[in-house]
Amino acid sequence: MIKALFIRGMLYYDGVSAVEYEWIKALKGRVSYDYALLDPDKSVPEKEAAVKELGCQIYPLRYESSSSLASHKNRERVLRDFLAQRHYDVVHIDTDLLSRYDVAKVAREAGVKKVIIHSHNAMRDLHGIQKIPLVAKLERHLIGKYATDLAACSKEAAKWLFSSKDQAKVRIIHNGIDRAQYTFSKERRQNLRASLGISDDTLVLGNIGRLAEQKNQLFLLDIFKEVTKLTKAKLILIGSGDKEAEIRSKIAKEELTDQVILVKATNQVPDYLFAMDVFVMPSLYEGLPMTLLEAQTSGLPCVISDVISAEMDFPGLIKRVKLTTSPAEWAKVVTDTANKSTFDRKQEAQVLTKIGYDNQESAEQVYQMYVGESK
Structure with a gap:
């Protein structure tokens, strides 16, 4: 031993x-x-x-x-x-x-x-x-x-x-990661959305990570503000960190309190991923983000910054956007990505083993x- x-x-x-x-x-x-x-x-x-x-x-x-x-x-x-x-x-x-x-x-x-x-x-x-x-x-x-x-x-x-x-x-x-844990469940998606009061016709954006400068959630709020101009939407932010007070202040200032759901770090990550429609990660830098791997395994289309490694991309699930792109353009990519998603989310978990993760x-x-x- x-x-x-x-x-x-x-x-x-x-x-x-x-x-x-x-x-x-x-x-x-x-x-x-x-x-x-x-x-x-x-x-x-x-x-x-x-x-x-x-x-x-x-x-x-x-x-x-x-x-x-x-x-x-x-x-x-x-x-x-x-x-x-x-x-x-x-x-x-x-x-x-x-x-x-x-x-x-x-x-x-x-x-x-x-x-x-x-x-x-x-x-x-x-x-x-x-x-x-x-x-x-x-x-x-x-x-x-x-x-x-x-x-x-x-x-x-x-x-x-x-x-x-x-x-x-x-x-x-x-x-x-454990593939079985992140294989999509429609029942668990519906249960969590119901518990959060989210209707079927609401577009749900999600982000998981430390509330920190690296993760760029303040910019994500700018993106989400633009998304709300295009469609009925909610944003789930999961995590905590030194930017939390600033993020909460911006949510209030932008009058997004009813549309942004803040969740402390949780063991229910798979259920929240199932409940989301698009994973948005405008990070300033990353190594190989586990949350992005988890999101893809759950069958979520992901809109991410162009600085994030392409080493673990699932075919067809990743859309990269430059960090210099405006929040309005990011929002358009997010909504277009959600509207074009026609794949079987449950089947995406099979890709995990194929690409070596x-x-x-x-x-x-x-x-x-x-x-x-x-x-």
Whole structure:
């Protein structure tokens, strides 16, 4: 039995937590997983409970972070003490942060044989000293130095986190999901729409993700405002984050309170996807967004920004629009896409395995990385 440790900031209703859950479930009996959380107070109890039910131990690691330098030093000290008391065969670091090289460094110094840095996003904003090109270059170099293995959910995510000289070493392991969970159900669609008071003739737009600048929901509200000029519509926004207050304020200002349904992070994601008619994702950047994969598996046509990777497109379900395009033009694409949708939503789930994003396949690739030689 391989003993593996995920080192994360927190467990949340995000794509990475969902992917890890699938790996834990699929590899049960071959890999024993634990979690070390560096920002544990932001975790969601339901997510912690879910992995505990699968046998994972969760260890909250707390440290002072009054400055960037202090954060690095204190994080290293706390993690070093933790790893000195326990044995792990694998440390698996799912991240999009350049600064996580220090976690890999400590794990290597603690004698962990397999230390993986796994990139799950692309084009993350740089902050503070990392805005200096030489600093970012150095941190990418240090990631390659201290990690024994590099992995990424997409080519774009690999290019973002790892240096150009390390690209050949990166394993592309696509995020996988449970196909059965997202196979369309007309009955569940009707039940949820009825519970939300949504009539059959209402066009329902949807978006799932952190309420954050990256996800661009403020611009989505501009798009939705234009959609309401064209047809009877509602918008379902699922998530929470630092832009929530600003989003709520804009909803009120634009007099959209009765038409926008805000939902905190939820375990009912499949039902909400079934209830939607079009998934709209005008993100400023993404790695390989799990919510987009889930939406397509549920048979939803998706209108997304042109910066999002095409690696996991289902044939005929994706329409890309430039971020510089006006909200009115976005709205026209959204309504046209909804009006032209004539496919069988239930059948779309079959595409998941064909394009290589099935959870079982993804988990097997992770296992082979654990037992195989480092590149």
